[in-house]
Amino acid sequence: xxxxxxxxxxxxxxxxxxxxxxxxxxxxxxxxxxxxxxxxxxxxxxxxxxxxxxxxxxxxxxxxxxxxxxxxxxxxxxxxxxxxxxxxxxxxxxxxxxxxxxxxxxxxxxxxxxxxxxxxxxxxxxxxxxxxxxxxxxxxxxxxxxxxxxxxxxxxxxxxxxxxxxxxxxxxxxxxxxxxxxxxxxxxxxxxxxxxxxxxxxxxxxxxxxxxxxxxxxxxxxxxxxxxxxxxxxxxxxxxxxxxxxxxxxxxxxxxxxxxxxxxxxxxxxxxxxxxxxxxxxxxxxxxxxxxxxxxxxxxxxxxxxxxxxxxxxxxxxxxxxxxxxxxxxxxxxxxxxxxxxxxxxxxxxxxxxxxxxxxxxxxxxxxxxxxxx
Amino acid sequence: xxxxxxxxxxxxxxxxxxxxxxxxxxxxxxxxxxxxxxxxxxxxxxxxxxxxxxxxxxxxxxxxxxxxxxxxxxxxxxxxxxxxxxxxxxxxxxxxxxxxxxxxxxxxxxxxxxxxxxxxxxxxxxxxxxxxxxxxxxxxxxxxxxxxxxxxxxxxxxxxxxxxxxxxxxxxxxxxxxxxxxxxxxxxxxxxxxxxxxxxxxxxxxxxxxxxxxxxxxxxxxxxxxxxxxxxxxxxxxxxxxxxxxxxxxxxxxxxxxxxxxxxxxxxxxxxxxxxxxxxxxxxxxxxxxxxxxxxxxxxxxxxxxxxxxxxxxxxxxxxxxxxxxxxxxxxxxxxxxxxxxxxxxxxxxxxxxxxxxxxxxxxxxxxxxxxxxxxxxxxxxxxxxxxxxxxxxxxxxxxxxxxxxxxxxxxxxxxxx
Numbered sequence: 001x002x003x004x005x006x007x008x009x010x011x012x013x014x015x016x017x018x019x020x021x022x023x024x025x026x027x028x029x030x031x032x033x034x035x036x037x038x039x040x041x042x043x044x045x046x047x048x049x050x051x052x053x054x055x056x057x058x059x060x061x062x063x064x065x066x067x068x069x070x071x072x073x074x075x076x077x078x079x080x081x082x083x084x085x086x087x088x089x090x091x092x093x094x095x096x097x098x099x100x101x102x103x104x105x106x107x108x109x110x111x112x113x114x115x116x117x118x119x120x121x122x123x124x125x126x127x128x129x130x131x132x133x134x135x136x137x138x139x140x141x142x143x144x145x146x147x148x149x150x151x152x153x154x155x156x157x158x159x160x161x162x163x164x165x166x167x168x169x170x171x172x173x174x175x176x177x178x179x180x181x182x183x184x185x186x187x188x189x190x191x192x193x194x195x196x197x198x199x200x201x202x203x204x205x206x207x208x209x210x211x212x213x214x215x216x217x218x219x220x221x222x223x224x225x226x227x228x229x230x231x232x233x234x235x236x237x238x239x240x241x242x243x244x245x246x247x248x249x250x251x252x253x254x255x256x257x258x259x260x261x262x263x264x265x266x267x268x269x270x271x272x273x274x275x276x277x278x279x280x281x282x283x284x285x286x287x288x289x290x291x292x293x294x295x296x297x298x299x300x301x302x303x304x305x306x307x308x309x310x311x312x313x314x315x316x317x318x319x320x321x322x323x324x325x326x327x328x329x330x331x332x333x334x335x336x337x338x339x340x341x342x343x344x345x346x347x348x349x350x351x352x353x354x355x356x357x358x359x360x361x362x363x364x365x366x367x368x369x370x371x372x373x374x
Numbered sequence: 375x376x377x378x379x380x381x382x383x384x385x386x387x388x389x390x391x392x393x394x395x396x397x398x399x400x401x402x403x404x405x406x407x408x409x410x411x412x413x414x415x416x417x418x419x420x421x422x423x424x425x426x427x428x429x430x431x432x433x434x435x436x437x438x439x440x441x442x443x444x445x446x447x448x449x450x451x452x453x454x455x456x457x458x459x460x461x462x463x464x465x466x467x468x469x470x471x472x473x474x475x476x477x478x479x480x481x482x483x484x485x486x487x488x489x490x491x492x493x494x495x496x497x498x499x500x501x502x503x504x505x506x507x508x509x510x511x512x513x514x515x516x517x518x519x520x521x522x523x524x525x526x527x528x529x530x531x532x533x534x535x536x537x538x539x540x541x542x543x544x545x546x547x548x549x550x551x552x553x554x555x556x557x558x559x560x561x562x563x564x565x566x567x568x569x570x571x572x573x574x575x576x577x578x579x580x581x582x583x584x585x586x587x588x589x590x591x592x593x594x595x596x597x598x599x600x601x602x603x604x605x606x607x608x609x610x611x612x613x614x615x616x617x618x619x620x621x622x623x624x625x626x627x628x629x630x631x632x633x634x635x636x637x638x639x640x641x642x643x644x645x646x647x648x649x650x651x652x653x654x655x656x657x658x659x660x661x662x663x664x665x666x667x668x669x670x671x672x673x674x675x676x677x678x679x680x681x682x683x684x685x686x687x688x689x690x691x692x693x694x695x696x697x698x699x700x701x702x703x704x705x706x707x708x709x710x711x712x713x714x715x716x717x718x719x720x721x722x723x724x725x726x727x728x729x730x731x732x733x734x735x736x737x738x739x740x741x742x743x744x745x746x747x748x749x750x751x752x753x754x755x756x757x758x759x760x761x762x763x764x765x766x767x768x769x770x771x772x773x774x775x776x777x778x779x780x781x782x783x784x785x786x787x788x789x790x791x792x
Contacts, residue, residue, distance in 0.1 A: 035516050082496050138775040139767075142444060142496060143671055147763045147770075150664045155759035296504055299497060334512040334526070341505025345483070348501060349491045356492070 008361070016354040017300060017307075020347035021314070027346075028339045037331035045328045046321035053200055055320060057207045063309075063316035064216045065090075065274045065287075069294020070312055071223045072123075072268035074303035078227060079240040079260045083127060085145030086268040087291025088152030093122035094272025095157055095180070098282035099164045102181035111187035115276070116215070119269040126152075127265020128258060135254040141261065149291075161284050179283040189215070189277045212274045219267060224305040236260060268294075296344045302351065315340060383597070383681040390685060392571070397719075399570040401711050409705035410712070411570035413561065415696050416577020421653050422698075423691030424589050425450065425644040425662075429669025430676065430683035431589075431596055432640030436481075437678060438600060439633025440613035441488055442784040444499025447666030448506030449480035449638045453645020455510040458529045458657030461649070462521065466535040470585060470646045477642015478635050480506060485634035489627050492786045511659065518657075527659040534651035538587065540579035583652035585643070592640075596680040609633055613780035616787045626787060641666060664763075671766040677777045689769070690762050697758035706758045707751065713765075714743035720772055732772060739768070 029039035049055055069086050076083035097119035106114055130148060133139040164180045189211030193203050203209070227233035238246035239256045247253050271290055276282060297315055301308030322336035381389075398410045409415055429446045436443040443449075456476030461469025480502055487498040514526045523530030557579070560572035600606035611619035612629045619626050644665070649657050668690050675689070676682020696705050717740035724732035 031512070082500075084500065133767075133771060137771045139770045140674070140774070143667065143674065143770060144767065146664070146667045147671070147767050150667070150763045151760045154663065154763070155756035159754060159756035292500075292504055295500055299501070332512065332515045334508065334515045337508030338505070338512050341501065341508040344501040344504055345487060345498070348493045348497050349487055352491050352493050 009358075013354070016350040017302075017310075017347055020300070020343055020350040023346040023350075024339050024343040027342045028335055031338060032331050032335055035332070037335075039331075041328075042325060042331040042335065045324055046317075049324035050317055050321050053203060054205050054207045057196075057203060057209045058320045059313065059316045060213060061208075061210050061274065061278075062320055063312040064210055064213050065271045065290050066294055066297050066315055067216045067308060067312040068219055068267060068273075069271045069290050070297035070301060070308040071219055071305070072264050072271065073295045073298035074301070074308060075223070075227075075236075075260060075264040075267060077240075077298055077303050078236055079256065080243075081131075081257065081260055081264070082142045083130075083145055083261060083264045083268070084142055084295065085127060085130060085149045085265075085291070086271065086294050087288070088145075088149035088157075089123040089126045089265045089268040090271035090291055091157045091286060092126055092152050093119040093269030094276050094286070095160055095164075095282045096122045097269075097272075098183060098276050099160075099180045101187050101276075102183045102281065105184045105186060108186040111184070112189055115183070115187055116270065116273065119273060120266045121269070123269020124262045124266035127268060128262035131258040131261025134261070135257050158284075161282065179279075179281045182281045183276070185280075188280055189273075208278070210274050210278060212270075212277055215270060215273065219270065220305050220309065223267075227305075232259075293340070296340065299344055300347045314343070383679055384594075387681045387685045391688070394689075395571045395574060396567055397712060397715055399567050401708055401715065402570070403566075405704075405708045405711065407704055407708055409696065409699075410708055411574050413573050413577040413580065414699055415705070416574045417580065417582075417695075418698050419688060419692045419695030420578050420582065420586065421691075422694035423687040424586050425648050425653075425665045426669045426672050426691055427593070427684055427687035428589050428640045428644035428647065429666045430672035430687055431592055431680065432477075432637035432644070433670050433673040434596065434600070434637075434678060434680065434683060435609070435633045435640070436637035437673065437783050438613045438780055439609050439630045440616060440780060440782045440785065440787065441485070441630055441634050442495040442499065443481075443484060443634060443637050444496050444667075444670070445480060445484050445502030445506075446499075446637065446641045446669055447662055447664065448499075448503040449477040449484075449641035450645040450648070450662045450666045451506040451510055452476040452480045453642030454649050454657055454661060455513060455645075456642065457646030458532045458649040459513075459517065461532045461534075461646075462530060466533045466650075469532065469650070470535060470643065473642045473646025473649075474639045475642065477645060478639040480642070481635040481638020482631075484638065485631045488786065489630045489634070492788060494786070495784050507659070514657075514659070529649075529657035532649045532651065532655055532657065534655070535584045537581045537583045537652065539581050583647070583650060585647045585650060585652065589643070589647070590684075593680045593684050600680075610780070612787075613782055616782055620789065626789065630787075641669075644669070668762065668766060671770065674777060674779075675766075675769050675773065678779060686769075690766060693758070693761040693765060697761065704752070706753050706761065707747065709761065710743050710747040710753065713768075714740045714747060716740075717743060717768070724772075736772065 025043075032039040032042060050059065069090065072086050072089075073083055097115045100118055101111070101115035104114065105111065126148060127145070130139075130141050130144040133144050134141045161180065191208035191211055192213060193208055196209055197203060225233075227236060235246065235251040235256060238249065239251055239253060239260075243253055246256075268291070271294065272282075272286065275287055293315055297308055297311040300314070301311035318336045318340055322333040325331050325333045325335070395411065402408060402410045429450060432446055432449070433443055453473040453476050457469045457473030459469075460472025464472070483505075484498055484502055487493040487501070488495050511526065514524070514529075518524035518529050519526060521530055557572045557576035561569050561576055563569050600609060608619065608624050609629050609632070611622070611624060612626050612633070616626045619629075645662070648654060648661060648665075654661060669683075669687070672683050672686030672690055675686035676684070693706075693709060696709060699705075717736045721733045721736035721740060724730075724736055
């Protein structure tokens with residue numbers, strides 16, 4: 001990309017997501033106006049609510065699993081693999097990890113690691129299976145991960161929760177649902193409230209900043225180092241950009257596919273840890289949709305470790321702040337869901353437009369350079 | 375074997391279906407049940423297969439034009455909402471129209487993103503799948519809550535378009551005269567295989583919704599339209615080699631748009647069918663349950679051909695249909711044996727083609743299923759829920775490599791590129 005001034009490149013990179021955000025805000029405002037609400041009121045309500053410390057804790061708690069899910073999807077995206085199955089992988093991983101974690105009591109650090117490792121392994125296996133299917137049987141990973149997702153969501157998770165219900169398996173069809181057996185306190189990551197309260201005032205309303213935030217930060221740093229600073233990461237990116245060239249350069253394509261899918265699933269397994277560590281068991285009604293939103297977060301963040309941070313924060317902000325809309329009555333809270341969808345669509349379109357603009361710039365700069373030289 | 379491949383598609387799939395019916399009959403006799411080929415099972419199978427069929431046909435139009443449409447699920451969701459709202463507000467047939475339009479709008483969005491802006495097809499599809507439930511949820515909170523009986527997550531009851539029983543084959547009425555029930559008579563005779571086939575066939579023509587009839591007509595219609603008309607040829611060129619199409623002066627963008635919009639419309643029709651009383655009679659949040667994706671699987675299974683999609687849809691709809699009415703789990707238990715025998719047949723087929731690895735895998739899975747069948751009497755009801763998806767995976771595992779998608783499927787295309 002020689003010849004284009006750095007500031008122009010930076011501008012083009014940032015312009016796309018910002019333009020997408022502005023477009024999404026505009027579209028949502030139009031929808032709000034049509035439905036009789038005031039967009040100004042709605043947005044100001046959301047922002048003022050978000051400036052409270054407790055809400056920020058909520059946003060961070062929500063952003064943590066979204067970030068991990070985003071990284072999981074991004075690992076796949078870097079290799080042009082679409083791991084749509086993050087949802088099923090994290091549910092299954094969290095369930096099995098909670099169940100097994102409740103059966104043992106280990107010294108605190110070991111116990112936590114035990115649970116995390118199980119979650120990673122389950123997620124890796126479930127996703128790696130789809131990768132193996134792709135390289136050995138030629139099954140498109142989009143369909144296979146979606147099917148595995150459906151298997152997990154439509155029955156397997158609910159069935160296993162019933163079987164492993166705390167206090168013995170309950171009869172199918174019975175209304176009483178709680179979750180798996182509680183994990184001993186040695187297995188739960190402590191919350192970060194004490195650290196935060198050093199800098200700010202006391203956190204009220206019983207809100208706890210999840211310790212999984214530390215895990216998310218580690219995952220993010222690990223992702224950056226792995227993809228950008230190791231030979232494996234180079235192979236990964238090369239396979240994604242031009243698989244044939246990568247193969248000629250010595251990267252075994254089939255092995256890369258399986259490793260990438262496995263890695264993606266491994267990270268996906270950690271997504272459910274926030275909820276597990278918070279309540280101490282796997283509830284019968286876990287938070288749903290994190291997997292698909294994670295895909296959206298990865299798209300918005302352009303698979304970049306820092307970009308995904310911002311994307312996760314934005315989506316978390318929208319999720320959490322929509323609650324206040326119900327309080328104030330400024331708008332129906334579903335507008336937030338539309339906003340998220342529009343952001344995604346607008347973002348991918350904007351990235352594409354930016355890419356085309358950059359290509360034109362490159363071509364022009366190259367032509368100029370050639371004309372000067374000639 | 376090559377003679378088989380030379381038969382016309384509908385005849386070939388008819389033969390496969392006959393073999394399938396034979397398998398079911400044998401297992402039924404072994405298990406002493408009649409649930410596998412009963413008329414009610416067949417009716418349920420058809421009801422479940424129609425949304426899958428419509429989604430798969432939608433995928434066919436889109437992918438034959440070269441655009442992968444993962445967003446069928448989202449377009450189906452739009453179809454469910456608009457279908458329910460249209461039927462409640464204006465009348466049953468308007469509901470169908472509204473569902474089609476709703477899905478088509480989703481298709482338009484997908485076409486805009488992929489064709490005009492060149493966004494990756496799968497990403498755009500995923501984005502639409504995220505956007506669609508949000509839109510319907512918002513529309514529900516604004517509109518459905520104002521209708522008595524409606525809420526954010528569901529609508530009041532949806533009026534239906536009515537059903538028809540085909541005369542002669544199943545004793546339908548022609549102008550008040552009750553025609554003889556040929557299939558019913560055949561089914562009641564208790565003849566091995568023939569009666570079972572008759573029962574299954576009768577289920578396909580008894581009290582079927584007009585939407586079902588429409589969907590079934592669309593299958594040969596699509597076969598004719600896409601393979602025997604100039605429009606279809608041009609559509610397919612865009613999916614196989616858009617550069618060649620452009621060289622001939624075809625507006626590649628226009629045909630891609632048409633293909634994707636039609637696919638959205640068909641997915642929307644599937645949604646309208648789901649909310650019709652034929653299936654659920656109500657709009658419920660999250661009621662599509664992945665049938666858009668199963669439709670894609672049916673498309674792949676059917677090798678991107680209409681009768682293949684129909685075969686795939688019936689195949690994937692069958693476990694849904696049987697499981698729904700299977701209160702004691704015995705029919706699902708029998709299906710395990712069907713799986714085992716089917717996999718054994720796949721193993722033999724693979725051996726004949728000298729594919730040792732495939733044969734070993736199929737034989738191994740067949741043995742697993744057989745062991746499971748003989749060691750239990752009932753299956754946990756979770757199996758009924760996940761069996762269709764397992765079957766999709768099994769089918770794809772063994773047959774995905776024999777299939778040929780359109781050559782330029784999924785590739786973004788810009789005018790002027792070679």
